[in-house]
Amino acid sequence: MTEKILKDLERELSLGLGALEKRFLGLRVGRARPELLENLPIDVYGGKQNLGKVSSISAPQAQLLVVEVWDPSIKNSVEKVLRKASYSPNIEGNRFSVPIPTPTEERRNELVRISFQYAEEVKIGFRNQRRSVLDGIEKRKKEENISEDLVRKFRHDVDRTVNSYVEKVDILAKKQELVVKNI
Known part of the structure; x- marks a missing residue:
């Protein structure tokens, strides 16, 4: 028992x-980690999905995250969510470069x-x-x-x-x- x-x-x-x-x-501690963005909720396909489920997220540099959206039709939703989360993404086609500033x-x-x-x-x-x-x-x-x-x-x-x-x-x-x- x-x-x-x-x-x-x-x-x-x-x-x-x-x-x-x-x-x-x-927590945003100044290092780019995909976990920072993976769980951001995004409105797609009539419901909510986490950003990590509709895109690939990588950290090619210590201060940069790259989000590559698989479906071009959700690009605007992704941009909206990133900006709402206080990020300033640079957009190049289906790819978002998200700089992570040092705190x-x-x-x-x-x-x-x-x-x-x-x-x-x-x-x-x-x-x-x-x-x-x-x-x-x-x-x-x-x-x-x-x-x-x-x-x-x-x-x-x-x-x-x-x-x-x-x-x-x-x-x-x-x-x-x-x-x-x-x-």
Whole structure:
């Protein structure tokens, strides 16, 4: 019983950590990365698609992204989305060259602050998951007459698991801070 709950908890925490890594990739830190544009929603074919699904995105230089649209009929929609996202694309046929400017010192400090804010949101989510799991075991303890020793060991295991993931989040946030500061 407790092993399954711990595995489920660890899977959820791992997903949260992966989501944080993706959020960090989406931050504009001055380096051209296709992830900056891949998830921009674009109105095409009567619905919404991500830009990465209707074009190829590459980073041929450290400060430049190139978006090559597969269908010329959506070129205007792509341009509109890029401009709305505060990019200034140069258009050459079905190809968009998107320069990525180096952030100012003020912008770097803001990106660090945002990174730590993202990390704190994930840690709060982890603590909420811990509380939920521990509340569930308390409820089961009363219903199923589980021993106090087993509950104490389970609490210790849950705390150890959550704390290890909180440490991983802190490490990831510090790495992100170094990336942003060394642009």
